Amino acid sequence: MRAFVTSTFALALALAPAAAFAQATTTTQQPPAGQTPPAAAQPAAPAAPKVGFTAPAGLLLVQVKPDQTAAFEEMMDKIQKGVGAATDPKVKEQAGAWKYYKASEPAAGNVMYIVIINPTKPDTEYQFLEVLNSTLTDEQKRDPATAEMYKRFAGAIVSMNKLNVTPMGGQ
Helix, strand or coil, rough: CHHHHHHHHHHHHHHHHHHHHEEEHHCCCCCCCCCCCCCCCCCCCCCCCCCCCCEEEEEEEECHHHHHHHHHHHHHHHHHHHHHHCCCCCCCCCCCEEEEEEEEEEEECCEEEEEECCCCCCHHHCCCHHHHHHHHHHHHHHHHHHEEEEEHHHHEEEEEEEEEECCCCCC
């Protein structure tokens, strides 16, 4: 059962950015002849981040399949480079905030990565694939290779735990 839940979660993570992009790019249809269009809706409030932090810093403890560490490290590299080159100011604010470490000790047979995000920003998304998606061009988002990349990245992750942390001193 755990494998099913983990697989379902990984698939949902992999497909979420593509689904969000598809919804964002659909065109509005005109009502049938003789009918008036519905009143303009108020803009929806921004959705709460899937992975957000409420403290000045955040830790993500990520277990990765031992044979998938290269995929995870590739994803982290793309995130770090992408936020630095982003045109969206909210995404660009994350530049330099992402650091990650690989633990020497195994974690339940998996490889443990510790991702430190310092500083964090309120109401900011830190879910890996969402952040990566926010750094891609529309053309890159439509590329079938991107969907395969998302599946590969999501498939590497076994589990993730989030901690809100407050620096208390030291460097």
